[in-house]
Amino acid sequence: MANQMELKDALVELIRRASTHLPPDQMAALRRAADSEPKESMAQQTFEMMIANAEAAATSSTPTCQDTGTLLFYVDYGPEFRQRELREAIEAAAREATRRSYLRPNAVDSRSGKNSGDNTGIGAPYIHFEEEEKPGLRVRLMLKGGGSENVGRQYTVPDSEIGAGRDLDGVRKCIIDAVFKAQGYGCAPGIIGVGIGGDRMSSFLASKESLFRKVDDTNPDPELAKLEEQLTAECNTLGIGPMGFGGSTSVLGVKLNFRHRVPASFFVSISYMCWANRKATLLYRNGTAEFEQ
Amino acid sequence: MAKKIHLPAGEDAIRSLHCGDIVEISGVMVTGRDNVHKYLIENDDEMAHRLLKDTFIYHCGPVVKQNDKGEWSFVAAGPTTSIREEPYQGKVFERYGLRAAIGKGGMGPKTLAACEQLGAVYLHAIGGLAVLLARSVKRVLDVHWLEEFGTPEAMWVIEVEDFPAIVTMDSHGKSLHAEILEKSRAQYEMLLKK
Structure with a gap:
């Protein structure tokens, strides 16, 4: 559904949707996970509570987490569009969304420990810009x-501690190691975004970008698609389970x-990315806003 | 069936809890995370002694709202990761007579030893369960260090009713987190060798 909106208002709405509504693919993944655990187990009950919470957040328009x-x-x-104006609109929207809880x-502030109170500051919010030829935003x-x-x-491979070499099997070992060490701390089950190669910075950027993909999609590269499937299955044999309570869904x-x-x-x-996998997209053109999740 | 806990709670009530018990907590407790724990160790705070004796500390940085009359309420209030307080938690239990920490992810051997020695427990609230948990916070009674520490890090004094949590570290030396870690380790080592 498309609406006429000021850009700032559209950005506030984008933030509201991301904070209060889990995307449908994430809800479906939680539902599948709940159904795959034994009835009445701590894992199954935990997934049911996660789903109930997400539904309550959406109904009451309050943050999921x-x-x-x-x-x-x-x-x-x-x-x-101009970058500087976009940045100003995003900052204004962040302030407004904070005011509305x-x-x-x-x-x-990393020096003083003082909270700016409105989600803006040096490097906050983080904005990654890409210029496009076609009009729109x-x-x-x-x-x-x-x-x-x-x-x-x-990780920097080779990594002798975990026996990870400079190939896709080495990548596999890094991921197993990270998921094992994360246990339940990152609010399992997680979605694991991985950047392979690059420099330290672009590598993390690639890992974050991959988290924009749908939970249940397939990598267009057949070799990577196969490895993704294998890794999901292997990580799920670790028995960490939702929140680290034990169970067959760890990622x-x-x-x-x-x-x-x-x-x-x-x-x-x-x-x-934690189970409260919060994302939303705004498409904006000629003052018209559309939202996708 | 959930066990009901009413705060303040003495040592006997806490010693009767075991790993895996589901509890529902009612009464007055406080929130506190990184800044509060650091402060409580570096200072011997008189007000904190009165507030913390025989109650629980909730590792939580809430989303809050203030109405026109200046009254606060919790909008979203799930637990934060507890392991960051591992260096402090046992000492805070001992100095202030706290009976439990509520958080997520579990804590380490220092806290487990303190639980056993002092008669305290670690309770796991489900991370991200922000809306459901905020609903069991019936009233915000007070807030301390709001200006200095900011909203997430302040110490909020709250009255809760049937706040749900799971005992994952008890006062008898048992930790569910240590068990899961050990079980997953064997599988992890197998996968690395593959």
């Missing part, structure tokens, strides 16, 4: 909680993304 996370905006903009104030928003971000990792998916790298470096960067 109190940690409304780091605001990560990926913006593709046409020639009629769609967001917790989550921007803390696409804004993808991910709310990335701190607990899951803390269990992310970056909901593994998403692989790669970058070219310099010959000397081979990074494997892992971003862990």
